[in-house]
Amino acid sequence: MNSLGIEREPEKTRVVVAMSGGVDSSVVAALLKKEGYDVVGITLQLYDHGAAVHRKGSCCAGQDIYDARRVADAIHIPHYVLNYEDRFRKEVIDRFAESYLNGETPIPCVECNRAIKFRDMLDTARELQADVLATGHYVCSRRLADGSWGLFRAADPERDQSYFLYATTPEQLAMLRFPLGENRNKEETRALARELGLSVADKADSQDICFVPRGRYAEIIEHLKPGAVHKGKIVHLDGRVLGEHDGVIHFTVGQRRGLRVSCAEPLYVCRLNADTAEVIVGPKEALGTLTIPVGDICWLGPQRPEDIGDEGLEVAVRVRSTRPPKPGTVRFQGPDRCCVELRQPEEGVSPGQACVIYDSTDSRARVLGGGVIQRCGLAH
16 A cells, blocks of 8 residues: 555556645655656646736746746656636636625635536546546545545644535545645645755745735626626614615625724624625624524535434534634535534624534544535524
8 A cells, every 4th residue: 555545556656746836736746756656747727827927826827837847847747737717717716706796705715626626637637547636735635444535634723724625525535635634734845845956945825816916806806797896885783874885895794994984883794785785784793603504515424414313413613714613513404505503603604605514623623514604694
């Protein structure tokens, strides 16, 4: 059994590595090559990179493609660039814009993993007769007792990316490998990159959504959907009209700054109503949510949703990637819908974000699945 869980010598095991041009995926490619695997690098060109070439930390654009190719040349592996711009526009960028216009706060990275990297890229890996597809994500996959593979939180809780990968299917997990997840943190990865002589060892991490320069979401949406953004009113929970706004796309649930209204108390965005173009605001205590409706469920748990009874399943859930999982109960209302009931209120739960379900609050917990947050019930 080799280090990738395959009963074959490394030199007879073909590995496609998803090379984004960053330090993490570059280290994965270099380590696997050093172990003797038959490594092939693939980089995706996902959008028109003209404006992104000079951006630090951009993903899957001009400079990144160049960096990935330099690394591939340095470690002597074949490298291919696949143009997925059309499908990325349709599956990720257009959905992102529609979601914001609907008063939601989407996570395009989840959709990119689901619809592009772990679907189309896996198909390409199979066409290349690869045994596995490896990535630089900080997450773990392990073989379970029944021979299938499970998804688990990474060893480094600060870098854990399991929140963004909940939509991975069991079939995809069987072919995916995440070499950095079990025992690496970012500084160790950078140190390895220097030891391996990789040119990207000190390259900055990507901070923004790759196709949104400098975090200007509204500009991108207005460009993609001209005329779709409408002005509206800012309304207090008690019914008072406090002011006007230039479009719900400029707000997200939990937002405190930038409301541009006067009130005796601090106000937060509690709800967005895209149908009436209203931004509903209120005090901080109004942000507390105990009940979270979740749709578009992807399930990785050992029990089928239909086998979980009315009493529900005790779990831990995450509603933001930067927050720790919190205890709760999940009750299914069908194969792709559920309701999560939290023990303690969670603040700023926003429709469009992911609700990721774990088997416990443990730092190495197993990912049971997740889905997209729908309209939320408030604690009060």
